[in-house]
Amino acid sequence: MIPARLAAQHLCKSFGGVDVLEDVELEVGPGEFVSIVGPSGCGKSTLLNILAGLVPPTSGRVLLDGRAPDRLLGRVGYMPQRDLLMPWRTVLKNATLPLEISGMSQREARQVALRELPRFGLAGFEDRRPAALSGGMRQRAALLRTFLAGRDLVLLDEPFGALDALTRQSMQAWLLRIWQTDRKTILLVTHDVEEAVYLSDRVYVMSGRPGRMLDLVGIEIPRPRALEVALSPEFLAIRRRLLEPLRRAAGGDELPRA
Numbered sequence: 438m439i440p441a442r443l444a445a446q447h448l449c450k451s452f453g454g455v456d457v458l459e460d461v462e463l464e465v466g467p468g469e470f471v472s473i474v475g476p477s478g479c480g481k482s483t484l485l486n487i488l489a490g491l492v493p494p495t496s497g498r499v500l501l502d503g504r505a506p507d508r509l510l511g512r513v514g515y516m517p518q519r520d521l522l523m524p525w526r527t528v529l530k531n532a533t534l535p536l537e538i539s540g541m542s543q544r545e546a547r548q549v550a551l552r553e554l555p556r557f558g559l560a561g562f563e564d565r566r567p568a569a570l571s572g573g574m575r576q577r578a579a580l581l582r583t584f585l586a587g588r589d590l591v592l593l594d595e596p597f598g599a600l601d602a603l604t605r606q607s608m609q610a611w612l613l614r615i616w617q618t619d620r621k622t623i624l625l626v627t628h629d630v631e632e633a634v635y636l637s638d639r640v641y642v643m644s645g646r647p648g649r650m651l652d653l654v655g656i657e658i659p660r661p662r663a664l665e666v667a668l669s670p671e672f673l674a675i676r677r678r679l680l681e682p683l684r685r686a687a688g689g690d691e692l693p694r695a
Contacts, residue, residue, distance in 0.1 A: 443500070472624075472625040
């Protein structure tokens, strides 16, 4: 049996006596696209920070390929909510940064990034700085940098949350195409239930704080998926199943986007 590419076992996290995560367990298989949805403040971003090795858990452990690594930091690609592009560097130089840090020469890093620019919709924009880009193009540049980091396991924290609805849909379809080509293992945190259903193989549902897993829903919708699949009875049924525990977790008050 092939072990999960990423697993969390009995993860708990407290800050200053406040419990943020409680007995969280999850698994992401090799090449899977898995999402986590949950109400605001439930600890989703904290969970990603633990999985990326940025924050230690209070208890529990993280496994990569069935083993607890001595060091998590640097073992996964991680794109936080903000794109964190360096404003003084061009698109190309932002993209080459992880390659240069890994020891690749500037010339070779430039060649690698230039080959990928068209696939990420950035051809012709390599000399632009972030301030000259639209929100969608900034996210593409940030994702390119994350993918070029060379990790086959990628954590994405609300990558499209700040975009308008039409741009967000376009970016979701584009991300699926990139994933289907590269087959990286992706764990996505999102407030958007429709985004989770459209993109994912499976979706975890988290409770309110302290965050714990309430449900795990398999998305048995054939791939490739057109945007129009969101209108299908099967899609709407899964959406309803995900929304019910989220409404309870949010106390019927603050709901994720549907």
